[in-house]
Each structure stands twice: as C-alpha cells, then as structure tokens.
Amino acid sequence: MTDAVRLETLYKTYDDTGTAVTALDGVTASFGAGTFTAVMGPSGSGKSTLLQCAAGLDRPTAGRVFLAGTELHAGKDTAMTKFRRTRVGFVFQDYNLLPALTVEQNVLLPSRLAGRRADHARARAVLDRLGLLDRRDDLPERLSGGQRQRVAIARALIGDPAVVFADEPTGALDLRSAREVLSLLRTVVHEHGRTVVMVTHDPVAAAYADSVLFLADGRLAGALSAPTAEAVAERLAHLGDLVGAGAEAVA
Template sequence: MNSQTHETRSALDTQPALTVHDLTRSYGDAANPVRALNGIDLTIPTGSFIAVMGPSGSGKSTFLNCAAGLERPDGGRVLIGMDDVTDWSESQRTKLRRDRIGIVFQDFHLMPYLTAEQNVGLPRRLAGGRVDKQLVRDLLGRVGLAERRGHLPGQLSGGQQQRVAIARALVSRPAVLLADEPTGALDSSSAREILELMRDSVNELGQTVVIVTHDPVAASYADSVVFLVDGRVAGRMDRPDADAVASQMAHLDDLVMAGAAS
C-alpha cells in the first residue's frame, strides 16, 4: 500500500461512522403531536460498540429507524460516514441499507419460505453478488445454528430466528450494524454468544455496532452507553459495567434534572 493510499484510509478511519444532528421526529396530527425525538445530537465513532438505553417511549427505536433511513426525520441531519443521507431517495436509502448498514429488527423479518441458510445469504443475492456459502455457514455456526441451516423459520424457535436475523445482518460485513433488542428473545447463554460475536466484529473487523437494549448486561459489552429520555440524550457512560448501568437506569430522572440545570 503506498503512502497516499494509507493516508486516505487513515483519514476515512477517523471519520465518525454515524452522526445525527438536532434530530427530531413526531407522530400523530399537528394539533396533538407526540414528539419521539426532540433534538438529538450524537456522534458514533468508527469501530465502536454503542448501547442506547432508556425507558419505553424514550425514542430509542425511532432513533435507529431514522439512522437506518427507514423513517425520515422531521428535522435535523443523518450522516453515514461523510455522506448526508437525510434527503436521499428511497432507492438510494435501500441501496445504503443493502451495502453499508446491517439491521436487526425486533420481529426478525425472515422470509418464511427460505431456509435459515438462504435467509442469511439473501442480502448478497438482492445485491446481485455472489453468496459466499462458507461465510454463511460460518456465521450460522457462530450463532449456534450450524445444524439448523436447512430449517425454515417456522421450524425454529423465536430465539433461533433472532440468531438467523443477526447472522443475516452480518453477512455483508456492513460498516454499521444497527440492532433493536438483539438479545431480547435469547436465553442468557445464547445472548452472551451473540454479544461476543458483535464485540468481535468491532475488535477484529473494525465494524461499528449500535444496539438498543433494556439489559444492563448486554450494555456492558459496549464501549459506551447513551441514555435517552423523552427523545433527548440525557447522559452517557463510558466503559460501562452491568451494575453501574443498572444503577443509572434506576436514576434517569437525575440525568434529566442535571441536563436541565446545565
């Protein structure tokens, strides 16, 4: 690699993977809007693992949907790397999700007529690329489903379907993985394996992982935890451990009051 290429790659590596600025999103009619996001500013460094936490209704899933281009914000900007994707067309945002963003949904979104192996390889087929069958099988092995790769979703438990969805999100080696409660349907052992897989994708592949979770143990795998309350960033904790996260979740009102006073 020549020095110019090295300098270019180094510059790219220092760019944030995901940035949102003054992000707002409301639902309902104009007379009685429900504000889900209320001016969020957040920068996610490249090659980091971030957990987003907060009470129900705090805007966590809406934040992920806006970041992934699944919903358009009412105001503010969304940048993936150096690209401002806020006003991109639907076809551009679809290509973005196909090529650069992996998404794990709470309700899995698996194709019922495809096997686990076919579901995992589907993003590559949709992109018109070659499916790396060995990579697909390796990922299924990593999530503990090597022996179930020929099963349809209806033949799998909820937890097994979740693991297929996670393997599918990783198969394109996305720059950013966005996951909504990725361990919510899993037992503690399976959850630990999935979180270790995500941790490895950050440490070994330089991917960026952002998860929404209610679980302090899941959050403890992250580099930082961002706390949302009422559609706003209420606080942040670096190098979290499960007990500290649980304590902070029990005292979110203190974060809100501190933010209002500052």
C-alpha cells in the same frame, strides 16, 4: 476516530392523531467506527426512533444523519434504500427470518434483494464463523431462539456493512442464549472491526457494550463509558435528573 454514524440536531415529530408528539428533540451524537454502543432509556424515550432514523428506516422531521460519511435522506428514497442495503445490517428482536427459506437462503436474502449475485462461499464462511454451518440447510423452525438470532446476525454481516443496528436483539431469548448473542456482537466489533448500535432495556446487555447513550423524553440524558450492569442500572434510576444535561459525542 472516524465516525460510522453521526446525528446532527435530530428532531422527529409524529402527528398521526392531530396531537403532535416529539420523539426526538434535538439529538446530536456520534458513534465511532469499530465501537459497540448501547442506547437506553425508559419506554417512550425515543431510543427506537433514534435507531430507525440513524439506520435510514425513518426520516427525521429535521436534522441530518451521516452514515459512513454519506448523508442519509438527502436523495431519493430508491437511492437511500440501495445504499442501506449495501452499508447497513439489521438485527431485530423477532429475528425476521422467512420461514420457507433455509438458513443459508435467509442469510443470502439481502444480496438477492440488492440485485447482487448470491455468494454462497461467503455465506458459508460467515455461518461457519457463527457455528451454524452444519445447519445451513435447515428451516428456521428447527432452530432454537439463540440459533435464529445468530442466523439474523449472519444475514446482517453478509453485505459487509459499515454499521449493524440491533433493536432489542436479546429480548426474546433465555439468559444463556442472550449471553451468547451479546458475546457474538462484541466479537463482531472487537475482532472484525464492525460498528454496532444496540437499543436495549437491559442493564446486563448494555454492559457488553463499550459505552451507553441514555435518552429521556427524546433528549440526550448522559453517556457512560466502560459500563457495568450496576452502573447502568444506577444511571437509569436517575435519568430524570439528567435530562437537559446533554451528552458528549459517543466514541
């Protein structure tokens, strides 16, 4: 299976206050093309840092990141930004929609930022697929939380990305909306061949993924295939015992 993302001996250290803090401590992992992976761990485990480095939003202190076969961070920042805009999609907990733009304008924003012609036909096709075509002229304030997150997913998909990175995408949603969004992410993977890497703290959300990668203290602490909410919760409860055991590459 082709790797959509590969991390090789990734380290990330912060030293903003004069005291070094290691967020990632030699992480090596891979995420296969067309798979849905949840990344989990306690607060401070390094999961959000892993996502940011894997997506090219932050530079690792050491190690290498490959996305769709291209090494990130190897070139200039401007080249990396351009590559990220064309090959990576993002979904965040707080949606990150611009309130003054309509649904369709928000979806088309990545194309405009990348200097590409706005493809209204494609935007409307994606919105139609996500059940939002009739809301394309609405402002975000008129949408529910679940609908806003679906707009964010449409925006992530508009550029035909190799990978969609999702950071706690259901954290601000009620249970019903969360299930709808998670089912949609699974559809994006299994019916449309995208790769999704999702950071979450919720075992129920993780159970929608094909596999789960666990982190603790910035190190790999195991992996779980075909997860259930119960199995994920059990593994989380024993993460301390798994630190240092490592994890096989996630496929």
